[in-house]
Amino acid sequence: MGVVGFAGIRISAAALITSTLLLSGCMGLVGNDSEGFDLNVEPDSGHGMIYSSFQDGMQTSITYPVITFDFSGSTDYGRATSFGVDPGDGRDPITIDSSDGTEIPIEFQKHGLYSAIAFGVDESGFRVNLAIEVMIEQRIDWYENNTGTPEDFVFDSTPGNDGPIPSHFLLNSTVENPSVIEIDGREVDVRWDIVNHEGVCQSAAENVGNGDETLWKTIHFGPLAVHEVKLTIEEGQDRINVHHALEIRYAG
Structure with missing residues (x-):
């Protein structure tokens, strides 16, 4: 082991290294x-999970973790x-x-x-x-009751920092065609479109019988920025009930 000397004092190199580590409080190596x-x-x-709820386009609640x-x-x-x-x-x-x-x-x-x-x-x-x-992560519940013109459900998948974008979002969309009259109730044809900055990225269509409901489940990986869920009544005059349940996820 080498030594250094000055003013008649000899100090080993090992002692110098030890002293440096003990004084390095910012490194978390300070002894008791x-x-x-x-x-x-x-x-x-x-x-943690953010929970928010909307009724007929208006936010009714939000809970932060x-x-x-x-x-x-x-x-x-x-x-x-x-x-x-x-x-x-x-x-x-x-x-x-x-x-x-x-x-x-x-x-x-x-x-x-x-x-x-x-x-x-x-x-x-x-x-x-x-x-x-x-x-x-975040869960959003969007409800509309007795609507003939469903509103666009808009959400933002942009994270709250400069970190990674979400892994995916999950959408469970339920459409109910409630039975207004028992006899000769009407069917209704509905169409879903998920739209992002590039245009329509996912679509689906379904016929919902009188008194019935249907569920569209979909997943979208690597979502960027703002998305819209557009639900359109294409055929039929019935009014419908809608529940979009969306989860923005960062893990599988």
Whole structure:
């Protein structure tokens, strides 16, 4: 092992390397005998779902998922002055003083694959980072009752960050032709078109008997940007009930 000497003092190279590592608080390698801590963060879930509902074209409800990041498992976390989470969606980091607690709840309002950065800062100003993957998906329920001219169902598959686009979306579309009169009720012919920026990407058609309902199930991989589900009554004068159930997915 080589040595270095200056002013009559000889210090081994190994000792210099060890000192450098122990002072590197930002690398998460600070020992318990230093002023740092080892960061350990546990989210209560790595997955969340946004739920929204529409009735006759008007949004009636929306629920956003909340992921809570728990810092209490960090070694010597009492030496930290603050904890924080950068959600990865363009917002500023959310921080708390360590004296105020060890949990940070984050509400996600857009679907996407997020690389959230959890971090702690100790009393010397050293910051330790930890990347945590969070998957946020979305379900939309669209209802129309007793309609003769179904509205276009418009949704956006653009993620809430610069991350990957969704793996796919699933559409379960139910059309009911309710029986208004018991005898000589009318059939109705309907047509679905899914439209994106390139035009019609999927279509289907079905005849729905009086008092019957039909279900169109489809999947679309790698969706980009805004899509519209257009439902048209092509034949028949009956009014129909509609339920589009759409899920934007990032995993199989």
